[in-house]
């Protein structure tokens with residue numbers, strides 16, 4: 284499902300989209316942040332935002348992506364590998380961004396990146412042209428507006444460090460408020476008047492004016508549309524919304540919104556979460572397998588899983604005789620506790636995740652590898668991945684859905700297997716940037732990170748081509764690292780320290796294995 288939320292600055296798009304994403308398990312896409320990141324790149328490179336050709340070159344050269352924020356906070360914005368989350372929110376970027384975003388080549392580059400990010404995902408995307416251009420077939424389209432004064436008031440309070448959603452919120456600096464109001468009006472005018480993808484409601488968008496609505500009321504109104512679209516219209520939400528200030532229309536979504544915002548108190552019915560519902564044999568989709576514990580799968584699926592793991596276990600033991608040094612202690616430790624761990628390994632081939640999964644299976648431990656969604660080239664492959672207990676990740680986005688699935692798996696006692704190098708590293712001197720999402724997952728699940736290293740696998744496919752050759756494979760299992768032992772305070776600092784410590788351990792374990800088995804890689 285795609286939920287598109289468009290509207291002018293300060294109307295509440297990001298606030299509502301983030302909350303909706305968390306509530307509905309959707310991937311959140313802040314497209315404004317992408318245009319801001321390109322604008323920052325221009326400013327940093329001394330490119331004049333009015334020079335369309337030079338701006339277009341910058342847009343084509345940079346890659347904007349997202350990484351999960353700390354413990355459910357807003358996603359971090361990455362410009363190539365630089366974290367620009369805070370740097371893109373300055374008044375200087377505010378003033379230049381509309382000129383940059385009006386350049387057609389910039390829009391082309393960003394829209395392509397946005398569609399790529401959303402591929403295969405349930406997404407809530409917010410911006411100016413989501414319902415009209417980026418996702419014209421979005422299942423839910425909302426055009427969220429508010430009076431310019433209300434929007435400037437919110438932004439001014441926010442800039443003073445206050446919370447505009449608090450009941451006693453006040454603007455202290457009236458001059459600053461006037462400057463913000465002028466900036467907002469100028470941005471509205473530029474964004475609405477440009478030739479390419481101007482800010483305007485899609486014909487089939489539901490219009491919602493948040494001037495007199497609270498944040499929760501706005502969220503409830505949009506969530507009601509999502510419910511209606513998902514066929515959950517019989518259920519009512521616990522809170523009600525006030526007047527939207529918009530007239531009724533014949534648009535069915537608008538009607539649903541009017542009903543939702545009509546002031547009638549709904550029953551306090553808790554919508555069952557999909558992951559809590561038992562699975563029914565032969566009535567499950569891929570998501571069911573990703574969302575549920577392997578022990579919760581229907582009997583035929585568990586039987587198939589056991590059969591496959593048994594066959595693969597036997598085959599790998601014979602063809603790639605493998606050992607896990609320190610593996611028995613690790614399994615004993617896992618057996619003593621009720622939570623799983625986040626396993627991180629170096630990545631050389633496709634052999635190590637397979638062996639690690641069946642090694643866990645042999646010990647009665649479910650190890651769920653996280654795999655790139657790009658591998659899902661067709662339904663058959665997705666079927667295979669889903670039945671092995673693997674969990675997909677949409678790389679290049681703040682894939683909170685994956686993070687939450689992993690968190691729940693760990694809390695159920697399963698462990699997750701992550702390759703922070705992201706790609707297979709087959710040369711000694713090749714260094715890949717580390718994807719730190721594993722530390723965040725461990726933090727969300729309040730568990731530890733277990734480093735492991737593997738060698739011997741490069742000789743299985745020496746030219747990175749099939750057929751795979753028989754060869755010995757060695758794993759070394761490190762001691763789980765807890766956040767408490769890092770000796771640092773603060774969520775962000777702990778994440779950084781964990782990423783560094785865990786990967787250093789992986790590489791140290793690999794060096795030890797290589798010393799023990801000279802010539803092996």
Ligand SMILES: Nc1ncnc2c1ncn2[C@@H]1O[C@H](COP(=O)(O)OP(=O)(O)OP(=O)(O)O)[C@@H](O)[C@H]1O
Pocket residue numbers: 290291292293294295296297298299315437438441447448493496497498499501
């Ligand atoms: N209904 C509301 N009532 C009061 N304040 C709100 C409401 N919705 C959002 N806010 C507050 O207004 C500010 C602006 O909201 P937000 O950043 O979500 O707007 P936006 O439309 O995403 O703006 P932009 O396009 O500039 O990113 C935030 O501080 C938010 O907490």
Ligand SMILES: Nc1ccn([C@@H]2O[C@H](COP(=O)(O)O)[C@@H](O)[C@H]2O)c(=O)n1
Pocket residue numbers: 292293314315316318319380381382384385409410411412413470474
């Ligand atoms: N889909 C979009 C989103 C944003 N823009 C431009 O970026 C500016 C900043 O957006 P915020 O949501 O962060 O305020 C905005 O003023 C637009 O110029 C866009 O063109 N299309």
